[in-house]
Amino acid sequence: MSKELNRFLGYVIVLLCALGYLFYRYLYLNPVTDFHKEILVTAAIAILSTCLIGIYETIKCQGKYFWTSVKCSLFIPNKETYVSLSYLLRIKLPGSERYFLVKGAKVDQYQPVGGVYKTVGNKNIYKEWEAHPKSDVNNPDDLRFFVKAKYIPEIIRWFKSHRDRETDVWREFYEELLETNILSQKNFKTIRTEFLSTQENILSKQNRFNNEQYHTLIYDIFQLELTPDQFQELEKLFKDNTFTEKYAFVTKDEIEKECFNNHQLKIGQHTKFTI
Template sequence: MLLNKIYILASLIGLNIATIGAYKNNVFDENLVLVFLGIFASAFFTLLIELLVNHINIIWNIIRSVFHKKIRISFAQLIRVEIEDKYLLVLNSRIKNTFQPPGGAIQYYDNKILTEYSLSEDEGYRNSPKEDLRKTLIVPRKLCSLYDWFFSRKDREISPEREFREELLKTNILPSKEFDQIRLSYSKTVTPKIKYSDQFDKYECFIFEIFDFIPTDSQRSWMTENIKESNNDYILLSKEEISRGGYVASKNQSYQLGTQTKYIL
């Protein structure tokens, strides 16, 4: 986990300092010191590079969080549903005339995380289920620990199957009988940098876990035959059209997309 890697990094720094100190006090000879320093330095830089490459935005967010009083958090899962090189986007239930990938807020299972990580209800999410990971982080310095808990995948949803059923089956976009078997494969996690929200007068921290829907042959055939044109409930956009912010050149038409839509690409 991230927190453990940071502790190991700090330990390696301490070992390097201790080795140099031992050399100065004639505890180790020069050759032995060089061997130890080489081992510790190699491990240090390997771990440092891994942290910077894979967790740069997380590290940046942790550093930024120290300077803020409160932070809004929203941790969600998004589902890529691909139909003949286009992606299925559904109508956002909160923001009028806006389309986004199926998915939504991840739910937690144990209320102890609220006190352990100093989370409170956020006025911007007052209509959300209380189990949603859409909260206000009252003590921003706990963001590192909150990240560590989240990536441990304990006491929270680890699959967006609930959202798949709510947004695609209960809305009758897909038939429940044909799509009762739901196969979802984890693809990646996106952690955007913390940004200031003028609307809520707070900084916001997001995490998006992206999953692919893996249809059976019969499910793929059904989608190909029945979901061909966009309507009031959903739209089909290519990668290029999503990259252009929802503009469809062939129709000279623009769709309003949720800001999170780009993360499925």
């Protein structure tokens, strides 16, 4: 249990004690001595005020993740949870309203460029959170792993801090589009991206993997800002072929339907986060 939640529970217990005393004092205690009137009642009210402020500050500090912290610490601390912390890149062709997707390497579907972040430096999630990797053990730095639910609040806080992890999209962009020769390194030596939003799916009940009971998925969404040369290259790809074995240009409607080409080709469900 986190220090913040311990402090919150401490405030609640002391607050209930103060309320219990005041309830007893005004409803049952008779006669009432000056000690109760002048000392204990004043102390109880002061304690009550302090606890209310402490509870408010604790909830404010946790923000929208407060109830997640309570749930993870008190109700499902040892439940197996799959965690994936990743980014997706929206590549939209101006004028045509087409979204550029690539063929998944592991799943037979088209999806946005992107993938899971990696840790950097000396961050050891396996030691700190007792995590164990997904089946892809050849990439131990990937932020895709299984962990007990009690660590989820700490993981979210760490991820939001941007410490000891990747923070940009270049690695997957290079691997998925330049190494595969879909795009030229001449026009895409560098890229400029804009952060759009973060999409979250915290502690949803799932059983896709053995012994897994919950999913926690966080996606950072970025948009690629195209230079004139980059735009022209993408436009030429679109005019040559709307889709190939490597890539596809699809519409918003097709993304929402999760398929295209007369329902024959699948679009990844998470692609909806980029529209």
